[in-house]
Amino acid sequence: MKEITTTLRLSPSEIPNRIYGVENWSGGYFGISEQGALTVHPTRNPLMGVELIGLVQTLLQRRVKPPFLLRFPQILDTQIRELHEAFRNSIAEYSYEARHRGVFPMKVNQNRSVVERLMAAGHRYEYGLEVGTKAELAAALTLSIHPNALMVCNGIKDRRYLEWAMQSSRIGKNPVLVIEEVSDLQKISEVSAALRIHPDLGFRVRVFSRGTGKWEESGGETSKFGINTIQLLDCLKTVSDRGWTRQLKMLHFHIGSQVTDIRRIKNAIKEAARVYAKVRKMGFPIEYLNVGGGLGVDYDGSRTASDCSVNYSMQEFANDIVYTINEICLSENVPPPTIVTESGRAVAAHHALFIMNVIRTLNPGLGGTEVDPDKVDSEVVEEMMDLYREITPKNFREYYHDALQHREELQSLFNLGYLNLQNRAQGEWLFWEICRKAIKFSHSMKERPEEFIDLENILASKYICNFSVFQSTPDSWALDQLFPIVPLTRLTEEPTVRAILCDITCDSDGQIDKFVDLRDVKQALELHHVNADPYFLAIFLVGAYQESLGMNHNLLGSVNEAHFLVDDAGRPHIDRVIRGESIRQVLATAGYQARDLVENLKQMAQSAETQNKITAEERESFCASYESALEGYTYLED
């Protein structure tokens, strides 16, 4: 097929913005160079950008192989600053007479370098941490955070969790134990008495209001988390009976992650602020109103309330929270609380991106050469040949339907033994070519019939990429979440292929076949023909949730990782390279110890040698290569 070449002179960003919507979802962190390569701008300075392909080349020179996860710690700094400045602006604008305190929910990204960077960047804002399990607490306990920073302890707790959380106050942390179930109170009382520590407490309260989007179920009345109003009243009574009134510091609400519609946030905050005001009026000097997470990321760049987008900005989010709480406190005549936020997704999503190489490309039905009319000796193939020659923009629908019928005929004749393999191959070749022509003609119609849209999707190429969906973008598999995907280079060149992306697992779910689009969801991604040069694709906005949810399906392990900083002169520096899991490491997680594997292989080879199935030399070379390759990468290396 002849490639479509454009004679128009386009600005370097015209194609990537039109096709991939880069400027819509990039948040100012990604752009296009004049050479048509993707760039990253970790401080959002458009002049301080580096080409991602250059970073990839640096890694390749160091013999670090794709796929890679690239982190840009400065993006974390920028997001932290933005979040806190947004609340500072709102507080000033509405003359709110209390503060905002952020905490980072560790479940969003527990990676040590990420959390440490966030704590350093958030130091001047007294940024803290939120934990939900013992293991997260164990990590959080030892991190250096601002002495005034909060450590919000959520989740279902056992005795050890409670002990660690309480004891952390003795080493300079400010834990708040958030009670999620009534029975927690008894356990807390016992541990507190034993340790002689009087911890700050909070209640996680259910709200009627729900989030929107994929995580809608995590909030609302029937949520698995939190206590309802009846339980809240019981708990408040227990608190005052036990003389803990002054320890009750926080009310906590969380309506779910990626709340797509700002109205849902406003409604939930209204409800939460009312609950706060009423509890406060009952004589409990609550200090913190914790509004949880939910601040979403505009993955598709559409700025709508669709599942993978949000119809509001970070500043609007802050404004609505501060304004609503302020109004309700004024009308209820209670002092305004310190507002605590637990935004994780919005803080972490942008800082990491995933880069993979395309291994090979497959075109459905293509292959083989044009059918030679002189060699056709079957009636049905001859009829298909006529359709193929005579299909026009006027008759293509009818001819396409005829072709469908002929293909059925071809199949039954073959099954009955009337056709040979050559006939069948010719018929198939003609069928797919007729489809291709029909799709091309259908593009000139004003209202394209559904069947041609579907057909075009069926005919999308498959680009086999060196990655595992389950390891690197688990939410695209589990939740149909969309992530922006763009080739690293050739962005001044009009892409001519429509493709879906297949990973290297042996799982039919191991593919990405939904892509961001401004108006809809694309069923195929526009890509370039892969020539002799390596072709890399970047998956953006994978810094939140993907890493800890990733799994070693098919024993494809964690990927090579590199951290880059860009200095004031716009020069990139590798801060750190972390090797992905080796074959040995992933095998160990499934119970295969390298020592045993090597030993067993050696024994098998030895006995094969005594049976003369292998020579001593072959045995040695096999065993040596096996042993050393266990240290190698789980992904394709050539």
Ligand SMILES: *Cc1c(COP(=O)(O)O)cnc(C)c1O
């Ligand atoms: C998951 C979670 C968060 C983080 O939510 P984001 O939408 O990622 O900001 C905050 N608080 C609690 C209690 C959570 O469970």
